[in-house]
Amino acid sequence: MRISLPLLLSFLFLSLVVQGLDPKCDTPDQGSTLKVLHVYSPCSPFRPPKPLSWEESVLQMLAEDQARLQFLSSLVAKKSIVPIASGRQITQSPTYIVRTQIGTPPQTMLMAMDTSNDAAWVPCAGCLGCSSAVFTSAKSTTFKNLGCQDPQCKQVPNPTCGGSACAFNLTYGSSSIAANLSQDTFTLAADAVPGYTFGCILKATGNSLPPQGLLGLGRGPLSLLSQTQNLYQSTFSYCLPNFRSLNFSGSLRLGPIGQPKNIKYTPLLKNPRRSSLYYVNMVAIRVGRKIVDIPPSALAFNPTTGAGTIIDSGTVFTRLVLPAYTAVRDEFRRRIARTSGNAAVSSLGGFDTCYSVPIVAPTIGFMFPGMNVTLPQDNLLIHSTAGSITCLAMAAAPDNVNSVLNVIANMQQQNHRFLFDVPNSRLGVARERCT
């Protein structure tokens, strides 16, 4: 049974009004495993107050992706790119949130997880331009601001040392923040991490900031991985739930304990110019059984230009550089034409391969050394119930950025466990129902 997003959201909204918060939301995270919620989940305070139509929600997510891709391209190019002008409100760039507790006594924050960023930052009391719940540092007995002499101050971009405090500015998507570099205890599930270094946001502009902060899962300086090396040994995995599912119980499992044993791996590649991103070597793409014809340069890893393929938790729909996308899409359309009686192709927003009759879609497989990831329909198609439109949920990289990067995004990761084993420099992927 398929449930449309608007129907689902209105159902959830009603049930919240009637029953209060889903009791599942209040259960504490156990061990070293955090529940992962989609921002539209019933437990999430960030779900749209008024349900969006299917078209609206799809277009909104695509628009958010556009800002995200610009941001990722700017990371790759190591230069800032002027944010795209858009009439649309760009909100909530990353899609999945986890519950963290900061300070003593603990204050709960629902932070966005982001595999393409290193640092953590949180809106602090008194912040100008922050939109939601803030962390009140004055109420925590373990909070402290770091000074310019502290070694961590050398790890933030462009630190400024007004007085003795270490402060910094950074841009994220189309937003910018000004923050103090601070430390406090972060409690992740049952694990307390004393003296966690993070940015305490004092001023924010723009609207692509996650409202309760960001937890960077990259592998550069100041990331969760580098600050918890002894505890978690730079190993984590996640299973992202599908936002259409009623259960919404994905998980972020930190550390080597409890990770899957039977899992296929491919090497992680390191771009020294951009150490936080998780690059992999995608060598080919299969549509059904057929390996499509893609010029090798569209897939090749190049640390100088930043080209290649990354795994990103914050982008919703996979983007391929134009020649790769065209090859995949054309073969996909050929297959549909053959199996679904030449159904007419239409477009919706940035999606160019949509159908208004039922279709039988081929699988799409991403091929890596040591590992093939074959995606079923659930990871490939988005459906509306009302208009019975079905679209291939991928797109070409936007043409207004200097696109060299293929981004394997979260819709294509849903219901799989992605295991980041940084000490052994490998990524594992296994099917898992996390809805």
Ligand SMILES: *[C@@H]1O[C@H](CO)[C@@H](O)[C@H](O)[C@H]1NC(C)=O
């Ligand atoms: C940030 O640092 C400045 C300079 O030391 C200090 O005056 C201010 O109170 C700090 N803000 C917070 C929220 O800690």
Ligand SMILES: *[C@@H]1O[C@H](CO)[C@@H](O)[C@H](O)[C@H]1NC(C)=O
């Ligand atoms: C950082 O941002 C603050 C607040 O917007 C601003 O006053 C300050 O000049 C900025 N610092 C730098 C180095 O850009």
Ligand SMILES: *[C@@H]1O[C@H](CO)[C@@H](O)[C@H](O)[C@H]1NC(C)=O
């Ligand atoms: C998800 O919800 C369905 C329907 O409520 C239930 O049957 C199923 O057991 C749940 N799955 C998990 C993993 O909790």
Ligand SMILES: *[C@@H]1O[C@H](CO)[C@@H](O)[C@H](O)[C@H]1NC(C)=O
């Ligand atoms: C991936 O698929 C290709 C082509 O079908 C096959 O040759 C290769 O052995 C597969 N790799 C793995 C690790 O299964």
